[in-house]
Amino acid sequence: MSYANVGKIVDESQHIVVLQADNPDGDSVGSSLALEAILSEMGKQVTLVCAIDIPAHLKYLSGWDRIQRDVPNSFDATIIVDNSTEALFEIIEGRESFAWIKTKPVIVIDHHTTSNGLSFATESIVEPVVATSELLYKIASELEWPLPTDACDMMAVSIMSDSLGLTTDATTADSFRVMAKLVERGADIAKLDAARREMGKKEPELLPYKGELLRRVEFSVNGKLASITIPWKEIEKYSPIYNPTMLVIDDMRSTIGVVVAIGYKVYSDGKITAKIRCNYGTPVADALASHFGGGGHPYAAGFKILDGTPIVDIKRQVEEKLEELLA
Numbered sequence: 001m002s003y004a005n006v007g008k009i010v011d012e013s014q015h016i017v018v019l020q021a022d023n024p025d026g027d028s029v030g031s032s033l034a035l036e037a038i039l040s041e042m043g044k045q046v047t048l049v050c051a052i053d054i055p056a057h058l059k060y061l062s063g064w065d066r067i068q069r070d071v072p073n074s075f076d077a078t079i080i081v082d083n084s085t086e087a088l089f090e091i092i093e094g095r096e097s098f099a100w101i102k103t104k105p106v107i108v109i110d111h112h113t114t115s116n117g118l119s120f121a122t123e124s125i126v127e128p129v130v131a132t133s134e135l136l137y138k139i140a141s142e143l144e145w146p147l148p149t150d151a152c153d154m155m156a157v158s159i160m161s162d163s164l165g166l167t168t169d170a171t172t173a174d175s176f177r178v179m180a181k182l183v184e185r186g187a188d189i190a191k192l193d194a195a196r197r198e199m200g201k202k203e204p205e206l207l208p209y210k211g212e213l214l215r216r217v218e219f220s221v222n223g224k225l226a227s228i229t230i231p232w233k234e235i236e237k238y239s240p241i242y243n244p245t246m247l248v249i250d251d252m253r254s255t256i257g258v259v260v261a262i263g264y265k266v267y268s269d270g271k272i273t274a275k276i277r278c279n280y281g282t283p284v285a286d287a288l289a290s291h292f293g294g295g296g297h298p299y300a301a302g303f304k305i306l307d308g309t310p311i312v313d314i315k316r317q318v319e320e321k322l323e324e325l326l327a
């Protein structure tokens with residue numbers, strides 16, 4: 001892997017697709033918009049693609065509405081951000097247009113060092129930094145790419161998002177250094193945070209629903225695991241306005257004795273997804289997720305069950321595995 005190859009592919013391409021996985025977050029959206037600003041400044045045509053809708057809480061990021069669902073008909077290369085596992089291209093993989101991506105150069109810029117990598121990547125830059133944009137900043141600096149203020153704002157969003165405001169274990173002195181350089185170049189953290197808070201305000205109907213969810217939180221593994229299960233009828237009703245799990249997962253983690261919080265979603269077709277969040281000092285999220293075919297980071301990870309195993313069995317297996325990991 002080399003930054004120079006990334007520079008070469010970009011130099012030789014006119015129209016570049018910037019692709020996110022099927023689970024867009026502040027890091028992937030911020031990094032995509034930052035790349036769009038950088039590449040546009042270089043005179044490139046950029047198409048931003050994500051197979052699923054951008055979550056409502058990220059719609060304060062100017063430009064989110066330029067992210068389209070599908071791959072364009074013609075383009076020269078793809079840059080995949082914040083993902084290097086094929087499991088997270090489940091939705092877009094089913095589309096015919098996804099095959100076009102594999103026929104052109106594909107650059108991966110990611111910080112998930114435990115994933116297996118993408119078989120169709122031409123050049124993979126995967127380094128254990130706190131957020132994709134910390135790496136993007138390094139690459140852009142090394143290749144002397146332009147860094148317009150818009151790009152600096154979006155890279156700051158990416159880093160602040162995945163580092164939870166520069167507080168996580170994976171945050172390093174380098175993360176702070178990159179943030180300092182972004183602020184020097186014009187990133188306005190106060191303005192971005194005010195916009196985020198404004199967009200973070202919730203619909204009034206979510207307050208009583210949050211109350212219901214809090215009542216349903218289950219404690220197991222001697223009070224170390226807090227879990228919540230969201231059935232399909234609630235996903236259907238509330239997901240368009242807010243991710244139900246995210247309404248309560250921080251309260252679950254903030255409970256005395258709890259070291260791991262998990263939100264399960266059970267879909268109409270029997271598919272189950274699990275979002276895992278661990279408290280500081282218990283970095284087992286990725287190990288737990290990978291036991292079930294998923295992945296992520298030590299403190300935040302997830303997995304998906306597609307074989308129809310009932311939720312009660314999954315919960316029991318998770319408890320057993322967690323007990324083993326905590327031992």
Ligand SMILES: [Mn+2]
Pocket residue numbers: 027028082111131132162
């Ligand atoms: Mn990330």
